[in-house]
Amino acid sequence: MNPTNNAHRKGILHPGIGDTKFSLDRFPPSIETGFFIQNYWIIQWDLRGQAPYRQTVISHPNVNMVIEKDKTRIYGISSATYSQLLQDQGWVVGIKFKPGGFYPFWSAPVSRLTNKSIDVEDVFDVNGLSLSDDILQSQDDIGLAAQRIDSFFRERLPQQDSNVEYICELVYRIRDDRSIRQVNDAVRISGLHQRTLQRLFDRYVGASPKWVILRYRLHEAVERMSQAGSQDWTGLSHDLGYYDQSHFIRDFKSIIGLSPEEYLHANVGQ
Secondary structure, three states: OOOOOOOOOOOEHOOOOOHHHEEEEEOOOOOOOOOOOEEEEEEEEEEEOOOEEEEEEEEEOOEEEEEEEEOOEEOOOOEEEEEEOHHHHHHHEEEOOOOOOOOHHHHOHHHHHOOOOHHHHHOOOOOHHHHHHHOOOOOOHHHHHHHHHOOOOOOOOOOOOOHHHHHHHHHHHHOOOOOOOOHHHHHHHHHHOOHHHHHHHHHOOOOOHHHHHHHHHHHHHHHHHHHHHHHHHHHHHOOOOOOOHHHHHHHHHHHOOHHHHHHHHHHHHO
């Protein structure tokens, strides 16, 4: 497998400093697994002789399975941010399921995993330690690691669920269409009753339509601030669908832990 273009890093806070601390490669799934899986991602770092580095990410509406040395776990959506401490030298292999793509493996509302993680043994017939040993055999060939994990899933594919494709397309449209700013907009394009849409998102995505809309708009805000150093909070908040900048600033701070101004200064300082 060959890695995909890695320029797209939405959700990574302070990406400039992160680029000096670790590398991120993404690999596409095979045709067979692509119905359920968005990509495989591999992070490598070598901080020997340096201070540990903690990378914080604004979560996406995706379940992830993460394979680390001596540990493999499945992580539900984090309602806020999550962070990973990188120290010494190491690497991890991740599986990013499509929005809704984990449900057929789990067969339970994905909202039960929100802000939680579970052992891989709770879902798949495999020992987590054996799986990590098999996948992480050689850091010299990360493409081979992606091939191994794809083979693992090809042997365990559940029956395809048409709701997965429908939900995934809807989530991607919310991500890409900036005119979708409110839940009513998602209801309109889905053609479903609001309660029906909320139930589907709870079962398949693990988060509400409102949460997904807000999360992608915050991704966009952080990306703009990292690239352009925008300080036009009124214009940015209106572009993201907020009626006024105070609501944008409040939501931003509740997720990031910093106001937009504080984040911008911290980003410039790094």
